[in-house]
Amino acid sequence: MITYRTYQSGDETSIVSLWNTCLETDPINLKRFRRLILLDANFDPEGLQVALDGEQLVGALYGLCRKLPMYETDLEEENGWITFFFVSPDYWRQGIATTLLEKAVQFFKKQNRKTIFFSSYAPNYIVPGIDKEHYPEAALFLENQGFTTVYPCVAMDRNLVDFKMSDEVKRLLREREKEGYVFRKAKDGDLYKVIQFANEVFNPDWGRAIREGIPQGLPLERIWVIYNHDRLVGFCLHGGYEGVPDRFGPFGVDPDEQGKKLGKILLNLCLYSMKAEGLHGAWFLWTGETSPAGHLYKKTGFEVTRKFYVVKKLL
Incomplete structure (x- = not known):
């Protein structure tokens, strides 16, 4: 039987382990998880939903709202963000991701959020949006759950040799x-x-x-x-x-x-x-491919290495 709860101290090891099983294109380690998630000024354990089969963690989804303004007093009080989610492949198609998202939506509604983004959160985003090429099932899931595309963006690399x-x-x-x-x-x-x-x-x-x-x-x-x-x-x-x-x-x-x-x-x-x-190289995660910056990068030898889609869901 699958049970659900929010983050508890000690979950991070299991989360990182399953993360690296599920998100092989974007692996993480405990040091980065600590820095980007646990030490983020906006971290709220109530936003980090986990699914368990007995004591085994089989899924996770992280939602957060801004507690600390990025600039001046702007808390973006209508917005919430999901920066990662995954379910063990052994537990796909059992409704686990849907339930995790529903619990995150409850978390967002308690804080009067009107729009959820995946995953254009600053400062500590992992990726700027959903990578449809590497995670087609996740992209389809978000689409089926009512997320619509806000804009595409690309990561680029330039070999400096x-x-x-x-x-x-x-x-x-x-x-x-x-x-x-x-x-x-x-x-x-x-x-x-x-x-x-x-x-x-x-x-x-x-x-x-x-x-x-x-x-x-x-x-x-x-x-x-x-x-x-x-x-x-x-x-x-x-x-x-x-x-x-x-x-x-x-x-x-x-x-x-x-x-x-x-x-x-x-x-x-x-x-x-x-x-x-x-x-020997330069890279970045996020620009508009057809923007003036995108054209400049291409003319300077940068090549597109990944494509992402920032998506949102209205509550």
């Missing part, structure tokens, strides 16, 4: 520098400006990646900035998420500065410094 700065990029860099633009590594005096710029022009998660990454060991040498005279107009970095040095991003240039190929220059400078650091 053959990377070098092209003559065109070097020429563009010289031209922009003559116009008063400065491209350089960040210093302590840049940090407030960069974090505010990331928060207000782009995404508060980007500012958080810098603010939290540096105390956790992110070197300033991995952060690039662009100034137009005294005004900060762009930045990019690598190693900001989970301390993984070859994970590129975040990366943004002021929309008012479009058309000057500042992003192209900045991206190439950062990739070159990554190669100089001894890294």
Whole structure:
């Protein structure tokens, strides 16, 4: 007989073990589970649903709501997120996933949520959405449960073994520098400006990646900035998420500065410094394939390695 309850201390070992059986494309270890789930400021054990056959854990689904605002006072009080779910293949088609989701919906309704997303949660998402290629059964389950696509996104990788700065990029860099633009590594005096710029022009998660990454060991040498005279107009970095040095991003240039190929220059400078650091690759999890950034990445040699779909369910 299958029984259900919420997370209890000690479940994490069984959850990680079954996770790695079910989600082979996205394995995790106890250290990452602790950091991304248990130590997340928004973690609530009532949102982590588990299914058991006797004492054996056979399924899990994690839902959460924001307790700590990402920026200023915004708690996104209408939204909830599911960041992972799985059921042991030996227990498929017994309604376990459906029951886990129903219990999560009850959790969300208690907190007056109107929309559930899989799985575009910041800061500690595992994947940005459902990967239909690697988890077709899970994608069909979400569809059958009333989740609809919000937008697709892609992960990309770039091998750096053959990377070098092209003559065109070097020429563009010289031209922009003559116009008063400065491209350089960040210093302590840049940090407030960069974090505010990331928060207000782009995404508060980007500012958080810098603010939290540096105390956790992110070197300033991995952060690039662009100034137009005294005004900060762009930045990019690598190693900001989970301390993984070859994970590129975040990366943004002021929309008012479009058309000057500042992003192209900045991206190439950062990739070159990554190669100089001894890294053999650069990758990231999330961009729009047909967005301006997506086109820039492709032109710089990045290739799509996975495709995800952010989906939502209205309660």
